[in-house]
Amino acid sequence: MGRSPCCEKIGLKKGPWTPEEDQKLLAYIEEHGHGSWRALPAKAGLQRCGKSCRLRWTNYLRPDIKRGKFSLQEEQTIIQLHALLGNRWSAIATHLPKRTDNEIKNYWNTHLKKRLAKMGIDPVTHKAINGALTGTADDKSAKAAASLSHMAQWESARLEAEARLARESKMQTSVSSPTPFHSQPNNIPVSASSPCLDVLHALQGQRVDIESPTSTLTFTGSKSGMMATPRTNIPEISESNSVMWHQRSDELDVEESNWQFLRKQQGMVLEGKEREENLIGCEEPWFTGMAGVGAGFTGMLLDGSTVYDTSECWGESNNVQNEHNSQASDEEDKNYWNGILGIVNSEVPLQSSSLL
DNA sequence: AAGATTGCCAACCGCATATTA
DNA sequence: GTAATATGCGGTTGGCAATCT
Numbered sequence: 001m002g003r004s005p006c007c008e009k010i011g012l013k014k015g016p017w018t019p020e021e022d023q024k025l026l027a028y029i030e031e032h033g034h035g036s037w038r039a040l041p042a043k044a045g046l047q048r049c050g051k052s053c054r055l056r057w058t059n060y061l062r063p064d065i066k067r068g069k070f071s072l073q074e075e076q077t078i079i080q081l082h083a084l085l086g087n088r089w090s091a092i093a094t095h096l097p098k099r100t101d102n103e104i105k106n107y108w109n110t111h112l113k114k115r116l117a118k119m120g121i122d123p124v125t126h127k128a129i130n131g132a133l134t135g136t137a138d139d140k141s142a143k144a145a146a147s148l149s150h151m152a153q154w155e156s157a158r159l160e161a162e163a164r165l166a167r168e169s170k171m172q173t174s175v176s177s178p179t180p181f182h183s184q185p186n187n188i189p190v191s192a193s194s195p196c197l198d199v200l201h202a203l204q205g206q207r208v209d210i211e212s213p214t215s216t217l218t219f220t221g222s223k224s225g226m227m228a229t230p231r232t233n234i235p236e237i238s239e240s241n242s243v244m245w246h247q248r249s250d251e252l253d254v255e256e257s258n259w260q261f262l263r264k265q266q267g268m269v270l271e272g273k274e275r276e277e278n279l280i281g282c283e284e285p286w287f288t289g290m291a292g293v294g295a296g297f298t299g300m301l302l303d304g305s306t307v308y309d310t311s312e313c314w315g316e317s318n319n320v321q322n323e324h325n326s327q328a329s330d331e332e333d334k335n336y337w338n339g340i341l342g343i344v345n346s347e348v349p350l351q352s353s354s355l356l
Numbered sequence: 357a358a359g360a361t362t363g364c365c366a367a368c369c370g371c372a373t374a375t376t377a
Numbered sequence: 378g379t380a381a382t383a384t385g386c387g388g389t390t391g392g393c394a395a396t397c398t
Binding site: 014015016017051052055056059060102103106107109110111 | 363364365366367368369
Binding site: 015016036037038050051054058087088089090101102105109 | 382383384385386387388391392
């Protein structure tokens with residue numbers, strides 16, 4: 001529908017924020033919460049539109065924002081998620097604690113995209129340009145693309161469901177009046193078993209606190225419906241290490257059928273200890289436990305036919321050929337992710353992973 | 357030393373969607 | 378059901394700093 005007219009008002013200041021303006025905005029939100037962004041500038045004594053205030057807060061002033069250089073792990077996460085989700089920066093940001101969508105977007109555009117292009121990989125499609133990396137297109141790459149597309153659709157559905165649940169939760173908890181930021185149950189946005197976030201859990205093989213500054217999801221602690229009825233998403237690793245998920249059937253029956261499609265495509269699902277063992281395999285500290293993910297996506301990209309070789313993990317010798325992998329077709333398929341891994345590995349100083 | 361070029365990122369713009377009246 | 382309003386998202390830009398010539 002119609003656009004907000006607030007930014008079209010004459011007399012509102014634009015451009016860089018001054019320390020005084022920052023202080024006013026910060027002080028107001030800390031005391032009253034942001035409430036209605038539209039009404040905030042007048043109440044806070046700012047000659048800005050609400051939109052500008054919201055942006056300043058979410059991208060800069062929020063206390064739970066991590067600034068500085070991206071770690072190696074963050075870089076890989078961005079690349080992987082971009083391959084999965086495309087330019088959905090807010091969705092990607094939900095998987096990167098303390099990073100804003102704007103920051104991720106900027107980093108992608110100024111660093112990662114260039115690196116991919118330099119590697120001969122199309123940053124949009126994540127496919128080799130002119131077969132530079134993985135050879136010419138064939139049935140496998142077509143199937144991989146289809147799988148990836150399907151996965152992206154699935155992730156979209158998950159995000160929508162997540163947003164819907166958040167809304168419902170919000171309604172149930174009767175959050176009718178804005179809560180001052182400092183008095184919220186969690187200054188840090190919650191990581192209450194959000195299904196979407198579980199993707200990253202699988203990526204990292206461990207539970208992590210997701211604190212996306214830009215996440216639009218707001219749960220309200222123990223009163224929240226989300227907390228009362230935690231979702232039980234259980235990752236499963238297929239034979240090709242693809243990550244599978246069990247959803248609450250009462251919510252996501254349709255989505256479940258999508259996964260069955262994938263299961264069918266990917267092969268049998270491992271259970272219990274066997275699954276856990278498949279999550280282990282990479283020596284690289286940060287990658288430990290990630291085999292299920294990198295490998296999962298890799299598996300999909302390779303049509304699930306190639307077992308991921310953990311010796312090719314990020315940080316390991318990407319150029320070292322796997323002596324045990326003698327099949328020409330496997331070599332031809334030298335998976336896309338290895339190429340991606342090599343990009344950053346070859347251009348980013350190792351110490352970058354220990355920054356921040 | 358100075359002008360040109362490039363890289364970076366905060367902030368803006370406009371569209372899409374959700375919410376409200 | 379419709380229109381107005383509010384908010385969120387992603388693309389783009391402007392300006393500053395660093396680097397190059």
